[in-house]
Amino acid sequence: GYLTKKMTEIAANEKIDLFLCEGTRLGETAEQSEQKVQQDSSKVIKNTNGLVLADYGFKDITRFQTFYEIAKQTKRKLVIGLKDAHLLKQLSQTIEGLPSIKDEQIEIHQRKMLTTPKALRLLLEQDNVVTSEEINKKQNEKIVRLGFFELTELIDLQPKTGSQYIHSSCEPFNEEMEISKDRRQNWVNYFHLNEHQIHCSGHAPKQDIKAIIEAVKPKKLTPIHTVLAKEFEKIAPKETKIIYAIKT
Numbered sequence: 157g158y159l160t161k162k163m164t165e166i167a168a169n170e171k172i173d174l175f176l177c178e179g180t181r182l183g184e185t186a187e188q189s190e191q192k193v194q195q196d197s198s199k200v201i202k203n204t205n206g207l208v209l210a211d212y213g214f215k216d217i218t219r220f221q222t223f224y225e226i227a228k229q230t231k232r233k234l235v236i237g238l239k240d241a242h243l244l245k246q247l248s249q250t251i252e253g254l255p256s257i258k259d260e261q262i263e264i265h266q267r268k269m270l271t272t273p274k275a276l277r278l279l280l281e282q283d284n285v286v287t288s289e290e291i292n293k294k295q296n297e298k299i300v301r302l303g304f305f306e307l308t309e310l311i312d313l314q315p316k317t318g319s320q321y322i323h324s325s326c327e328p329f330n331e332e333m334e335i336s337k338d339r340r341q342n343w344v345n346y347f348h349l350n351e352h353q354i355h356c357s358g359h360a361p362k363q364d365i366k367a368i369i370e371a372v373k374p375k376k377l378t379p380i381h382t383v384l385a386k387e388f389e390k391i392a393p394k395e396t397k398i399i400y401a402i403k404t
Contacts, residue, residue: 157190160360160368167372174399175374179382180359188356194222196354197322201230206319207295208232209302209310209349211340214240217247217254218358219324220301227261227299235263235291235300238276245279257282265291265300267309288312295319304336307343314347321349326357366391 167175201208212219214237227234236244241257241264248254255262257279264285272280279285291298292314302309321344327337344351360368369377369392377392378399379385388398 164368164371172372172374173376175369175372175377175396176380177365177369177377177388178359178380179365179384179388181357181361182365182382182384182387184361185363186361188361190218190222190356193219193324193354193356194226196352197223197324198226198229200320200322200352200354201226201232201299204318204320205296206317207291207313207315208299209315209319209321210299210324211303211322212301212324214301214303215243217243217251220244221254223299223301223324224255224261230299232297232299233263234261235265235286235298237265237267237301237303237306238272238279240301241279241282242276258284263298265309267306268312304340307340310343310347315349317348319347319349320352322352322354324355326355327353362387362391369393369396 197210210223212223214220220236220240224234226232241262244254244262245257248256257264262284264279264282266280266285266287268288288309289312291300292312295316300313323340369388373393374396376397376399377388378401379388380401385400392398
């Protein structure tokens with residue numbers, strides 16, 4: 157969120173001629189925040205006697221930081237995969253505030269993989285590498301980042317009764333995602349996990365989009381990534397001309 161505010165401040169001083177503005181959530185006014193994700197997830201985890209599984213995109217650094225903070229609050233280790241660790245190692249060199257992969261709050265999950273690329277294999281030399289068997293023995297102390305394609309790891313993790321599964325990604329919005337959700341649900345049900353949908357969209361709601369446009373004051377605006385393009389006529393300043401990429 158703070159980066160969006162920073163971008164808006166910079167753009168407001170640039171006398172923008174044409175503003176391409178997305179409107180995915182233009183029909184929504186509900187407030188969402190990463191802070192709410194942290195609060196709701198922390199509440200679930202604090203009352204958990206068992207393993208916590210967090211399902212979020214491994215490239216979602218903001219969500220990683222949220223669960224990293226939750227891990228500190230709840231005195232658990234955040235266990236991430238080799239891909240997560242590799243990405244974190246690279247980004248922590250340039251992005252301020254990201255922890256090192258050697259951070260005492262982080263552990264690296266060594267899954268049973270048939271082949272591992274060399275760049276990832278080197279990460280297994282870290283002192284904070286743990287196996288599924290080791291996680292299984294200390295379930296009350298772990299939050300494991302487990303995405304859809306890692307769900308088979310549940311066979312080795314064997315979460316005990318009372319374990320939590322937090323799905324911290326968007327709900328399905330197409331047929332393929334619906335199929336994936338059904339498959340995911342089968343795993344959750346089979347291992348008797350308590351499931352929670354706790355997520356915050358990265359797309360701004362109507363009131364935030366309106367505030368950004370009013371701050372930037374572009375001469376022209378083109379709506380993109382929305383089925384409610386005409387709504388921009390209601391929220392844009394009168395001096396801003398709406399230019400449609402596709403005639404509506």
